[in-house]
Amino acid sequence: MNAQIAEINTDDRAHVAEQVRGLGEWFHNIDLGGVETAPEHFLGDFPRVKWERFQHAIPADLRGKSVLDIGCNGGFYSIEMKRRGAHRVLGIDFDERYLAQAHFAADALGLDIEFRKLSVYDVHKLGEQFDIVLFLGVFYHLRHPLLALDLIHEHVSRDLFVFQSLQRGTDAVEPVDDDYGFWHTDAFARPTFPKMYFIEKRYAGDPTNWWIPNRAGVEAMLRSAGFEILEHPENEVFVCRRRSLPSGPRAIYVPIRRDDYD
Ligand SMILES: C[S@@+](CC[C@H](N)C(=O)[O-])C[C@H]1O[C@@H](n2cnc3c(N)ncnc32)[C@H](O)[C@@H]1O
Secondary structure, rough: OOOHHHOOOHHHHHHHHHHHHOOOOOOOOOOOOOOEEEOOOOOOOOHHHHHHHHHOOOOOOOOOOOOEEOOOOHHHHHHHHHHEEEEHHHHHHHHHHHHHHHHHHHHOOOOOOOOOOOOHHHHHHHHHOOOEEEEEEEHHHHHOHHHHHHHHHHHHHEEEEEEEEOOOOOOOOOOOOOOOOOOOOHHHHOOOOEEEEOOOEOOOOOOOOEEOOOOHHHHHHHHHOEEEEEEEEEEOEEEEEEEOOOOOOOOOOOOOOOHHHO
C-alpha cells in the first residue's frame, strides 16, 4: 500500500469514494487507501483472492523488466507488477470505462503506469516486445482466441507469458498423439481429450463468453502457439515461456520473425 494514500483523512476518503463511484461499476476491487472500488464483487475480494493463489509463481523482483497487461481492466494486475518494481508497465484494454478506472487507481496510488486503448488484435501497433505478458481472463471473451495467441507470440511476447482462462470439464489431461486416423473417433468422446466448448448464446449471463476450453485444451493451444508451460500454480493459470513455434499451419502464416520456427 502506498504510504501517501494510506494516510488520507476521512474527508479525502469521502472524495476518493465519490470519484470511484463516478467511474461506474468496477470489476476489479482495489484498495485505494481504505476505499474499495468493488466491495460487493460477486467473487469476493476479486481479483486479490485469485492473485494470492498464483502470485508466488511470478518473480517477486521485477526491476528492469517490462510488462504488458492485456485486458488490464481496472488495473489490478498492472498495479501489482509495478509494486514489484517493473520499470515499465503498459496496460491495454479496448473498454474506455475500465481504462478510466485503471488510470484513476494508478494515479491515486502514485504509480507510474501507462494505459492505452488497444485491442489484443492490434498488438502489432505497439512495435515492442515485453519481458512479461499477462493475458488473464481475456482468452474466452474472444471470438478468435487462437489468433490472439498467435499475435501475442508474434509481436509482443519476449519471455514470460502468464495466461488465465475460464475452464470447464475435467482437469485431467491425456497425452496427445502425433496423428489420429480418420476412423479413430473414440478420442473425441474422452473428457481428457483437448476440447473447447463454443457458447452460441450466453454463459453466466455474459454474451462475450464465446469459448470455454478444458484444461487439456488450454495446454494444447498454449503449446501450439509457441508457449512452453513452466508452472500451473492455480487451476486456471499457466505460467509459460515463449519458445519457437512448432511447425505447421496457424492463423498467422507470414511470420515477421522468420527465424522463429523449429
Ligand atoms: C474478465 S476481464 C479480465 C480482467 C483482468 N485481466 C483480470 O484477469 O482480472 C476481461 C477484460 O478483457 C477486456 N477485453 C475483452 N476483449 C478484449 C480485446 N479484444 N482487446 C483488449 N481487451 C479486451 C475487457 O474489456 C475486460 O476488461
